[in-house]
Amino acid sequence: MMKQFPIVRAEGSHYEVGFAVGKTMRQPIRNLLDREKAKFGDTFVHYVDMLPPFIDVTKRYFPQYMDEVRGIADGAGVDFQTLFFTNCREVVDYSGSTSTADHCTIVAIPQGNQYIVGHNEDWDAESLEILYIFDAVTDGVHIIGLNYGDSVMGDSVSVTSHGLIQAINDLQHHDTQLGVPKKFIARAILDCKTLEDAEEIMKTVPRAAGFNHVLVQGPRLWNIESSAKEYIIEKVELQKYVHANHYVTALKWIDRGNQESEKRYAKVQRRLGGVNSVEDIKQLLSDSTDPRICREGTIGSVIFDMPNKVAHIAYGQPTPRTYMEYSLEHVLG
Numbered sequence: 192m193m194k195q196f197p198i199v200r201a202e203g204s205h206y207e208v209g210f211a212v213g214k215t216m217r218q219p220i221r222n223l224l225d226r227e228k229a230k231f232g233d234t235f236v237h238y239v240d241m242l243p244p245f246i247d248v249t250k251r252y253f254p255q256y257m258d259e260v261r262g263i264a265d266g267a268g269v270d271f272q273t274l275f276f277t278n279c280r281e282v283v284d285y286s287g288s289t290s291t292a293d294h295c296t297i298v299a300i301p302q303g304n305q306y307i308v309g310h311n312e313d314w315d316a317e318s319l320e321i322l323y324i325f326d327a328v329t330d331g332v333h334i335i336g337l338n339y340g341d342s343v344m345g346d347s348v349s350v351t352s353h354g355l356i357q358a359i360n361d362l363q364h365h366d367t368q369l370g371v372p373k374k375f376i377a378r379a380i381l382d383c384k385t386l387e388d389a390e391e392i393m394k395t396v397p398r399a400a401g402f403n404h405v406l407v408q409g410p411r412l413w414n415i416e417s418s419a420k421e422y423i424i425e426k427v428e429l430q431k432y433v434h435a436n437h438y439v440t441a442l443k444w445i446d447r448g449n450q451e452s453e454k455r456y457a458k459v460q461r462r463l464g465g466v467n468s469v470e471d472i473k474q475l476l477s478d479s480t481d482p483r484i485c486r487e488g489t490i491g492s493v494i495f496d497m498p499n500k501v502a503h504i505a506y507g508q509p510t511p512r513t514y515m516e517y518s519l520e521h522v523l524g
Contacts, residue, residue: 193506194506194507195504195506197215197324198323198325199215199323199324199326199327201325202328203329204258204329205256205259205260206259206261206327208259209263211327212268212323214267217266217267218268220267220274220321220340222374226275238282239273240271241282245281248369248371255374259343259378260480263340263343278374279372279374279402280371281367281400284367286473294361294436295312295360296433296484297348297405297434298310298472299405299407300431300463300466300467301393302468302496304409304410305498306412307496308348308356308494308495309473309475309494310493311476311492311494314488314489318336318339319490322337322347322490322491323337323338323505324338325338326343330382332353332381333521334349334522341380344381345357345374345380347491348493348495351382354408354523355389355407355408356379356497357380357405358434359377359403359404361362361402361403362402362403362418362436363436363447363448364400364401364418364419364442365445366421366445367419368419370396370397370399372399376393377402380392380404386411386413389413393417393422397492398417398418399419400418400419401416403415407497410429413427413436414424416439416442421442422442423442425440435456436452437449458476458482458484462475468501469494470494470511472494473494476494477508477509477510479508492514493505495519497523500520500523501516502517502519
């Protein structure tokens with residue numbers, strides 16, 4: 192029997208959905224917090240003490256998602272502010288952390304008038320235990336995707352009942368400011384009805400840092416590259432697309448640089464012409480030859496086949512045979 196991610200199915204308020212996640216993922220969340228405290232040592236308390244201004248600004252813009260975090264914390268039986276720390280990595284990044292962004296690969300190919308989108312989730316091997324599949328309804332929006340148990344929904348790859356896919360890539364940039372942590376920006380985008388609604392969030396909400404958001408809806412694909420103070424949207428329609436962990440738009444000037452990502456990106460670009468089906472994407476995302484697409488830190492892989500309303504999800508490092516099928520009919524209608 193192939194291993195599968197746990198599934199959290201929940202419907203209700205943001206707090207109730209969060210509580211269901213925290214209760215189900217209770218031990219992995221506690222394990223993660225123990226590892227964070229051990230990793231940072233005496234500075235952990237210092238980082239937690241830096242959080243109140245970020246909490247205040249996030250509460251001002253997105254009180255409903257703060258309820259989600261509070262629900263996760265209560266469900267897991269952990270302190271709210273300590274859990275908020277894992278949703279606000281900016282306090283570590285701003286302190287001169289040398290962490291890299293060698294994480295995640297996204298590939299999208301058109302089929303008919305829609306897209307098939309594949310995403311490898313890369314972090315560290317210990318984080319495998321905290322990944323789960325959420326299948327949740329709140330505020331009338333049904334969302335399904337891969338996520339980390341300690342985080343608000345949306346920090347990996349997801350699809351919503353509005354037919355909106357969001358796939359996240361980490362980026363490293365030079366600018367900083369007090370603002371809403373990037374995980375909450377990603378969460379807010381999942382509640383958007385349209386791509387234009389997502390752009391409005393980028394325009395109006397101050398960000399503490401920026402993700403790469405690859406957004407797909409129907410025949411349109413928007414690549415939003417952002418930092419704390421800047422963002423650019425690259426818009427394509429029914430064209431093959433790939434993204435990794437470096438800036439490819441005019442925001443390159445703000446990138447800290449990531450040679451590994453650039454090599455991985457170039458490899459996928461070279462192979463993209465021969466990628467025309469779900470099976471081709473499985474082969475691509477399972478490639479472990481240098482420069483590796485399936486890497487030591489690959490802890491999950493997801494393919495959303497929108498024309499057929501099916502998700503293919505692999506636990507841990509994928510091979511073409513380890514993807515399990517999950518229907519999206521109940522989400523997409």
